[in-house]
Amino acid sequence: MERRRHPRFPVSIRVDLMLPERVHYGVSRDLSPGGIFIELPAREVRQLPDLVRLNVRIWTGQVHLSRQLRARVVRRMPDGVALRFPDGDLLTRAAADEVLFYLGVERYNRAVVTEWLESCDREESVA
Incomplete structure (x- = not known):
């Protein structure tokens, strides 16, 4: 059973991993307030x-938004890397x-919750 502190959302954005000697370019598979999975060779x-450092x-619909984040590698896989954002940062x-x-994830999340609530209402009306 997976125990996650934050829900993950599927998002595909370019991510630059900034290292002192070079930059690695990847694409996110999913993102949460607690971490990110980046697809890399x-x-x-x-x-x-x-x-x-990412x-x-x-x-945004009006401008390009650029943000830097710090993260720790928690899992290395053949197709990418799972990163966790530091607690307290x-x-x-x-x-x-x-x-x-x-990225509109809040709207996506709201739609998922609304759908779940509606399904609960349907189950109650059947019972």
């Missing part, structure tokens, strides 16, 4: 240090929340 996954850039948490907001 296996050889690049092996080269990543345990602590990384740069994400999204289009308010700037990283605010940046992740802002990215989720501009």
